[in-house]
Amino acid sequence: MKIAVLAGDGIGPEVTAQAMRVLDALRLPELTVFEGDVGGIAYQRHGHPLPPETLTMAREADAVLFGAVGDPACDNLERHLRPEQAILGLRSELGLFANLRPACAMPGLEGLSALRPEIASKIDLLIVRELNGDVYFGDKGTRTQADGTREGWDMMSYDEAEVRRIAHVAFRAAQGRNGRLCSVDKANVLETSQLWRDVMIEAAADYPGVDLSHMYVDNAAMQLVRAPGQFDVIVTGNLFGDILSDQASMCVGSIGLLASAALGERQTQYGTFGLYEPIHGSAPDIAGQGNANPMATILSAAMMLRHSFGREDDAARIEAAITAALDHGVRGFDLGGSAGTVDIGDAVLARL
Ligand SMILES: NC(=O)C1=CN([C@@H]2O[C@H](COP(=O)(O)OP(=O)(O)OC[C@H]3O[C@@H](n4cnc5c(N)ncnc54)[C@H](O)[C@@H]3O)[C@@H](O)[C@H]2O)C=CC1
Ligand SMILES: CC(C)CC(=O)C(=O)O
Ligand SMILES: [Mg+2]
Numbered sequence: 001m002k003i004a005v006l007a008g009d010g011i012g013p014e015v016t017a018q019a020m021r022v023l024d025a026l027r028l029p030e031l032t033v034f035e036g037d038v039g040g041i042a043y044q045r046h047g048h049p050l051p052p053e054t055l056t057m058a059r060e061a062d063a064v065l066f067g068a069v070g071d072p073a074c075d076n077l078e079r080h081l082r083p084e085q086a087i088l089g090l091r092s093e094l095g096l097f098a099n100l101r102p103a104c105a106m107p108g109l110e111g112l113s114a115l116r117p118e119i120a121s122k123i124d125l126l127i128v129r130e131l132n133g134d135v136y137f138g139d140k141g142t143r144t145q146a147d148g149t150r151e152g153w154d155m156m157s158y159d160e161a162e163v164r165r166i167a168h169v170a171f172r173a174a175q176g177r178n179g180r181l182c183s184v185d186k187a188n189v190l191e192t193s194q195l196w197r198d199v200m201i202e203a204a205a206d207y208p209g210v211d212l213s214h215m216y217v218d219n220a221a222m223q224l225v226r227a228p229g230q231f232d233v234i235v236t237g238n239l240f241g242d243i244l245s246d247q248a249s250m251c252v253g254s255i256g257l258l259a260s261a262a263l264g265e266r267q268t269q270y271g272t273f274g275l276y277e278p279i280h281g282s283a284p285d286i287a288g289q290g291n292a293n294p295m296a297t298i299l300s301a302a303m304m305l306r307h308s309f310g311r312e313d314d315a316a317r318i319e320a321a322i323t324a325a326l327d328h329g330v331r332g333f334d335l336g337g338s339a340g341t342v343d344i345g346d347a348v349l350a351r352l
Contacts, residue, residue, distance in 0.1 A: 001270055001309055002032045004061035006054065006090075008039040009083055010282025011292035011341075012067025018294035018345030019065060019301040022321075025349055026305075026314050034061065038090075039069025039083035039282070049074075049086035055093055058275070062268045063308035064090070065301060066277035072284050079140075083282075091131050096262035096275055097162070098169040099129040099241065100303070103228075103248040103258055106326055112335050114250040115225060122229025123251055126177065128170040129241025131262055133162045134192075136238050156192050158237065160199050167203035169263075170235035174210045180232035182213045184220045184240055196237065217244070224248060245279050254334040255280045256293025259300040261307050271310045276300040286333075290340045293332035295322055298348055321351040 005020065007013040020033070036042075036054040043049045049069065058064050069083040079085070090096070105113075105123040113120030138155030145151055174181040183200045185193035197214055204212045215223065217240045223230065224244060228251050236244065249255040258279040266273040278296030286292055302318035305311040325347040331337020332344055339347065 001028060001030050002034065002061040002063075003304070004057045004064045005033055005035045006038040006058065006064060007035070007067040008069040008086070008282060009041055009071045010068060010284050010287035012039070012069065012282055014287070014290065014292050014341050015278060015294040015297040016065060016067040018341060018348075019297040021345050022298050022318055022348055022352065023301055025352055026317070028309075028311070028314070038066070038086045040071030040074045042086065043074060043077070043081060043083065049081060049083045050089040054086075055090070058090060058094060062270050062273060063304045064094075064275040065297075065304060066090070066275055067297065068278065068280065068282040070282035070284070087277075088136060090275060091262055092137065094273070094275065095132070095264035095266065097130060097132040098166055098263045099127075099131040100173070100261045100263065101127040101129060101241070101245040101248070101258060101279055103127065103245070103252050105252060106257065107323060108326055108329075109253040109257075109335070112253040112331075115228070119227065119229070120251060120253075122227075123248075125228065125231040125248065126173055126233045127241055127245050127248060128166065128173055128233060128235045129245065130158070130162065130166040130235075130237050132238075133158050134238035156190065156239075158192050158196055160195060163196050163199040164203055166235060167200050168206075170233055171203060171207040171210050171212075174233040175207060178232040179209055180211050180213070182215055182220070182231055182234050184215050184217050184234055184236035184244065186217050186240075187214070188216055192237075200235070220244060221247060224251060249279060254293060254332070255296070256332055256334040257295050257299070259296050259303050261300070261303040263307060268308070271308045274304065274308045276304040276308075290342065291333045292341050293334045294341050294344055295332070295348075298322060298345075317352060318348075321348045324351040 007016040110117035135156040187193040306315035
């Protein structure tokens with residue numbers, strides 16, 4: 001079992017280190033770990049945010065554990081050299097088109113949600129976000145018009161094959177949960193979204209047991225805070241899924257809690273190849289202070305064991321240890337507590 005660990009920038013290395021401590025403690029057989037540079041640190045060391053050797057390491061692994069990329073010092077670089085291009089490049093080069101972002105109420109945290117506790121306690125949803133298309137990957141640029149006015153553009157598009165494959169992932173996820181799938185789009189305005197909706201309706205014919213509904217993204221953002229308990233599985237495009245998942249994290253309690261899996265079609269001898277990362281970024285505002293909550297990354301490692309290594313028992317063990325730590329009152333700074341990154345790692349390890 002080969003894991004490529006790409007810790008990246010800011011709090012990436014801090015939270016990834018705690019996830020690795022937890023994986024080490026499980027004493028998994030035949031585990032080999034490789035570490036690679038990615039993001040701003042890779043730009044500094046190799047002149048590119050996703051050096052070829054890092055991409056090769058990721059390709060040759062059975063799974064990737066990813067921290068975060070992003071460094072304010074790199075914000076004025078040409079776009080293709082910015083740290084964020086590394087995660088976009090990994091997702092597209094590795095064919096990781098399906099992003100699973102679960103958001104579930106955690107015991108004892110209802111009072112720490114940005115929502116009222118009786119509303120927050122009902123959250124149990126999965127966002128299935130398309131990850132290889134949309135406005136993130138379309139033609140983009142800036143130009144100065146003849147009258148001197150500056151203009152920027154980013155092309156939004158999906159073809160039907162891209163929508164169909166994420167539809168099937170989402171319908172299958174709904175089959176394995178409560179059988180309700182809500183497709184979120186902006187079909188009242190966008191042609192891309194109208195095609196998205198049409199293809200979702202076509203795909204539904206293969207899943208008679210799943211109840212498909214549609215919601216415009218502006219309403220979805222409102223419903224997510226009004227009554228998040230109404231959602232089972234949400235399927236949406238790259239941009240909308242990015243935004244709604246950060247929003248969902250505060251409905252649960254903190255962005256430091258939400259994990260993710262990015263999956264494609266490639267199978268290894270152990271399971272589905274995937275990249276696992278917290279939904280948050282490099283958090284430059286708290287980097288280096290030892291205050292980041294590593295729970296999202298530790299939970300991402302649990303998702304890795306489940307999806308890429310078929311080790312459901314070990315995944316459940318990690319999730320139970322997180323729940324037990326929270327039950328015991330372990331709270332990071334993001335949750336109004338005083339437990340640092342390593343303290344939280346210690347607390348989870350003690351309950352494995
Ligand atoms: N997948 C990735 O590598 C991602 C990278 N980014 C990059 O990260 C950089 C910072 O972006 P932001 O918009 O500030 O988003 P962010 O998610 O890094 O941080 C947003 C806020 O949440 C807090 N936060 C995030 N993770 C936390 C944790 N584990 N524990 C406690 N607090 C936490 C931060 O301190 C900050 O106040 C940018 O360069 C951005 O492009 C952003 C999102 C995803
Ligand atoms: C940094 C972006 C490319 C991605 C992002 O915000 C995310 O995937 O959550
Ligand atoms: Mg994001």
